[in-house]
Amino acid sequence: MAEVQKGKEYWRWTESRWTSPDMDWKSGGIISAGVDVGSVSTQAVVMVDGKLYCYANMRTGSDSPESANNAMKWALEGTGLSRDKIHATVGTGYGRVNVPFATKAITEIACHARGGNFMYGPQVRTILDMGGQDCKAIRCDEKGKVTAFLMNDKCAAGTGRGMEVFSDLLGVHINDVGAMSLQVAEEPPPVSSTCVVFAKSEASGLLRQGWPKEKVLAAYCSAMAHRIVTLLERIGVEKEFAITGGISKNVGVVSRLSKELSVTPLKTDLDPQIAGAIGGALFAKALYEKKGK
Amino acid sequence: MITAGIDCGAKNVKVVILNDGKVASKATAPAGIDTASAAEKAYDDALKAAGCGREAVVKIIATGSGKNEPRFKNDIVTEVGADARGIHFTSPNVRTVIDVGAEEGRAIKVDENGKVVDFAVNEKCAAGAGAFTEAMARALEIPLEEFGPFSLTSTQEVPMNAQCAVFAESEVVSLVHRKIPKQDIARAIHNAIADRITSMVRMVGITPEVALIGGVANNVGFVVSLKEDLELDLMIPEDREYIGAIGAACIAAGSQ
Numbered sequence: 001m002a003e004v005q006k007g008k009e010y011w012r013w014t015e016s017r018w019t020s021p022d023m024d025w026k027s028g029g030i031i032s033a034g035v036d037v038g039s040v041s042t043q044a045v046v047m048v049d050g051k052l053y054c055y056a057n058m059r060t061g062s063d064s065p066e067s068a069n070n071a072m073k074w075a076l077e078g079t080g081l082s083r084d085k086i087h088a089t090v091g092t093g094y095g096r097v098n099v100p101f102a103t104k105a106i107t108e109i110a111c112h113a114r115g116g117n118f119m120y121g122p123q124v125r126t127i128l129d130m131g132g133q134d135c136k137a138i139r140c141d142e143k144g145k146v147t148a149f150l151m152n153d154k155c156a157a158g159t160g161r162g163m164e165v166f167s168d169l170l171g172v173h174i175n176d177v178g179a180m181s182l183q184v185a186e187e188p189p190p191v192s193s194t195c196v197v198f199a200k201s202e203a204s205g206l207l208r209q210g211w212p213k214e215k216v217l218a219a220y221c222s223a224m225a226h227r228i229v230t231l232l233e234r235i236g237v238e239k240e241f242a243i244t245g246g247i248s249k250n251v252g253v254v255s256r257l258s259k260e261l262s263v264t265p266l267k268t269d270l271d272p273q274i275a276g277a278i279g280g281a282l283f284a285k286a287l288y289e290k291k292g293k
Numbered sequence: 294m295i296t297a298g299i300d301c302g303a304k305n306v307k308v309v310i311l312n313d314g315k316v317a318s319k320a321t322a323p324a325g326i327d328t329a330s331a332a333e334k335a336y337d338d339a340l341k342a343a344g345c346g347r348e349a350v351v352k353i354i355a356t357g358s359g360k361n362e363p364r365f366k367n368d369i370v371t372e373v374g375a376d377a378r379g380i381h382f383t384s385p386n387v388r389t390v391i392d393v394g395a396e397e398g399r400a401i402k403v404d405e406n407g408k409v410v411d412f413a414v415n416e417k418c419a420a421g422a423g424a425f426t427e428a429m430a431r432a433l434e435i436p437l438e439e440f441g442p443f444s445l446t447s448t449q450e451v452p453m454n455a456q457c458a459v460f461a462e463s464e465v466v467s468l469v470h471r472k473i474p475k476q477d478i479a480r481a482i483h484n485a486i487a488d489r490i491t492s493m494v495r496m497v498g499i500t501p502e503v504a505l506i507g508g509v510a511n512n513v514g515f516v517v518s519l520k521e522d523l524e525l526d527l528m529i530p531e532d533r534e535y536i537g538a539i540g541a542a543c544i545a546a547g548s549q
Contacts (some may be wrong), residue, residue, distance in 0.1 A: 194417045195419045197458045
C-alpha cells in the first residue's frame with residue numbers, strides 16, 4: 001500500500017504575483033481593479049487603461065474581506081501604487097459581496113466570460129472554469145458577453161476539492177498529480193464512483209490491490225474529465241475553447257478532457273486563475289468611464 | 294426446508310437462516326476489505342446458531358451491493374426485491390419501505406403481496422447515506438453511536454447550506470470555528486440527511502404504513518428528523534438491519 005505521510009499540506013498549491021515590466025501606473029490612465037474571492041483562491045488584478053498591470057493569486061482564508069484585502073495588498077506590493085489611487089474596483093466570485101473596497105459586485109459568470117475574452121482573444125466561444133468548489137461552463141460572444149452557462153456548485157465531484165482529497169489520500173502534492181497521472185503505460189478504467197466520498201474508498205481498494213499511485217491518479221483524472229465533459233455537452237462546446245481556474249493547471253485532467261472532446265484548449269501566458277478578476281477590472285473600467293460622462 | 298439469505302452491504306454482511314417459514318438464526322460481520330470472507334464467516338456463525346450444517350441448506354440467495362462476492366451462493370436478487378419481500382414477511386401492513394444503508398438509500402412502494410410497485414434509489418451520492426453522518430461525526434470528533442442522541446440535546450436551529458458530504462465537512466469545520474455549539478451542528482447534519490431521504494421518498498409517494506430499515510435506522514437523531522420531515526410516524530422493525538437478508542431467504546424458500 002502507498003505510504004501516506006500525515007499532516008503534510010499536499011493541497012497547498014503555489015501562489016503567484018506579477019507586475020508588468022514595461023508599464024507605469026503614473027501614466028495618467030484609468031486605474032481599475034478586479035477582485036475575485038473564490039472559495040479556495042482569491043485573485044486581485046489591477047489594470048491601467050484596460051491593460052494588465054499587476055496581479056496576485058493567493059489562498060482564500062477563513063475571512064472573505066480579509067482575503068480580498070490581502071490579495072490586493074500583495075498585488076500592489078512594490079509597485080508604489082496604493083488602493084486609494086484606483087478609480088474603480090469590481091468584486092466577483094463566491095465572496096463578491098465581501099470585498100470591502102469594491103465599487104460594485106458582479107457575478108463570476110459575467111466576469112469569467114469578459115476576462116476569458118481578454119486573455120484568450122475575441123475568438124473564444126466556450127469557457128470552462130474549473131474552480132476549487134465549483135465548475136462552470138460558459139458560452140459567450142465575440143465581445144465576451146455571456147450567452148449561456150451551466151454550473152455545478154452542489155457536488156465536489158469535478159471540482160478542485162475532489163482533486164485535493166485524492167492528493168491527500170495518495171500523499172502527492174496537488175501541483176504534481178496531473179503530470180504523475182500521465183506516467184502510465186496504459187490508461188486504466190476510470191474510477192466508477194461519482195461521489196468523492198465513495199471514489200476515495202474505491203481508490204483505497206485499488207491501492208490495496210496493488211495499483212501504483214500513478215494508475216490510481218490516471219483513473220481519477222479520467223473520471224473527473226469525463227464528468228466535466230458531461231457538463232460541457234449539456235451546453236455544447238463551440239470553438240474556440242479555453243479552460244480557466246485551478247484545475248486548468250492539471251495536465252492530467254486537461255489532456256484527457258481535450259482528448260474526449262477532440263478540442264484543443266487555447267493557451268495563455270497569464271495565470272489562468274485570474275480570468276474572473278481580469279473581467280472584474282475591465283467592468284470596473286467601464287463603470288468608471290460611464291460615471292465620468 | 295432450510296434456506297439462507299445473505300445481504301452483503303457496503304459496511305456489514307448480514308445472514309439469515311430461514312427454517313420452514315421461521316427465522317432460525319441471524320448473524321452479521323463487518324464487510325471489511327474482503328466481502329467474500331466476511332460472508333463466509335457470518336454464514337458459518339448463523340449456521341452454528343441455527344444448529345445445522347451447510348448440507349442442510351437447500352438454497353442460498355445473496356443480495357446487497359456486494360451480492361456477487363459470496364462463493365457459496367446459489368443465486369442473487371436485487372436489494373429492492375429483497376427489501377420488499379423481507380418487509381412483507383416481518384410487517385405485512387407496510388406499504389412504503391425506506392432503507393438507509395451505509396452507502397445507499399432506497400425508497401420502495403410495496404403492495405399487499407410484497408410485490409414492488411415503484412422504487413427510487415440513491416447509490417451515487419454520500420449525502421443521502423450513512424457515510425454522510427459518519428463523515429460528519431468524524432469532523433465533529435463525536436463517536437458515531439453517540440452522534441444521534443447528542444444531536445437531540447440541541448437548543449437552536451443552525452442552517453447548513455452544503456449538500457455534498459465533502460463540502461459539508463468544510464462547512465462543519467467553519468461552524469465549529471464560529472463557536473456554534475456542536476449539538477446544534479449535529480442537529481443540522483441530521484436534518485440535512487433527512488431532507489435528502491425525504492425528497493427521495495416523495496418520488497415514490499408516501500403510503501402508510503411507512504417502515505424505516507437499514508443501519509441508519511439505529512440513529513435516533515436521524516429518526517427524529519425524518520419523522521418531522523415526513524410528518525408521520527415511522528415503523529422501525531426489530532430486525533431493521535436484517536430485512537434484506539430475510540427477504541433473500543424468503544425468496545430462496547419460495548423458489549423451491
